[in-house]
Amino acid sequence: QVQPVESGGGSVQAGGSLRLSCAAPGVTSRYFCMGWFRQVSEKEREGVAAISLFNGGVGGTTYYADSVKGRFTISRTRDKNTLYLEMSSLKPEDSAMYYCATRGDRCGSSWSDDGEYQYWGQGTQVTVSS
Numbered sequence: 001q002v003q004p005v006e007s008g009g010g011s012v013q014a015g016g017s018l019r020l021s022c023a024a025p026g027v028t029s030r031y032f033c034m035g036w037f038r039q040v041s042e043k044e045r046e047g048v049a050a051i052s053l054f055n056g057g058v059g060g061t062t063y064y065a066d067s068v069k070g071r072f073t074i075s076r077t078r079d080k081n082t083l084y085l086e087m088s089s090l091k092p093e094d095s096a097m098y099y100c101a102t103r104g105d106r107c108g109s110s111w112s113d114d115g116e117y118q119y120w121g122q123g124t125q126v127t128v129s130s
Contacts, residue, residue: 002119004083004100009124016090016128022083022100022121029104030054034076034083035063037114038096038126045099047112049074049085063111068094090128097123 008020024034035050046065051074053060062074073086083100101117110116 004102004119004121006098006100006121006124009098009126011127011129012090014091014128014130017086017088018090018126020085020087020098020100020124020126022085024081024083024100024102024119031104031106033103033105033107033111033117035101035103035107035111035117036074036083036085037099037101037112038094039099039123040096045114046096047114048072048098050107050111051076051083052107052111061107063107065112087126090126092128092130095126095128097125099123 002025004022004024006022012018033052036048037045038048039045048065049072050063051060071089075084100121102119103117
């Protein structure tokens with residue numbers, strides 16, 4: 001599998017929106033999980049959202065951190081293995097480096113456990129100003 005590549009980060013004012021993208025070609029597992037994590041400086045990496053998928057399907061079970069429910073939406077295209085994170089009503093506390101990650105099984109209750117993911121992107125910075 002090829003390392004995921006994120007894009008779409010940037011700077012925005014509070015209340016604004018951004019869409020992050022993650023290209024993750026080469027996924028061959030029958031079931032797999034794709035997730036978004038974020039990290040601020042030396043703090044622990046936090047699970048933001050994840051989607052559990054059947055290879056060849058379009059939808060999937062989604063998971064969200066309580067802090068982003070109702071504001072962020074995770075989705076994925078079937079043909080290009082591209083993962084999206086639509087972020088709206090952004091707050092300064094959403095500022096972080098955002099990472100895309102994949103694993104070759106369903107997300108399940110461990111969706112936010114970064115140790116369960118095998119492949120990681122380099123990250124894209126999101127900065128929200130007040």
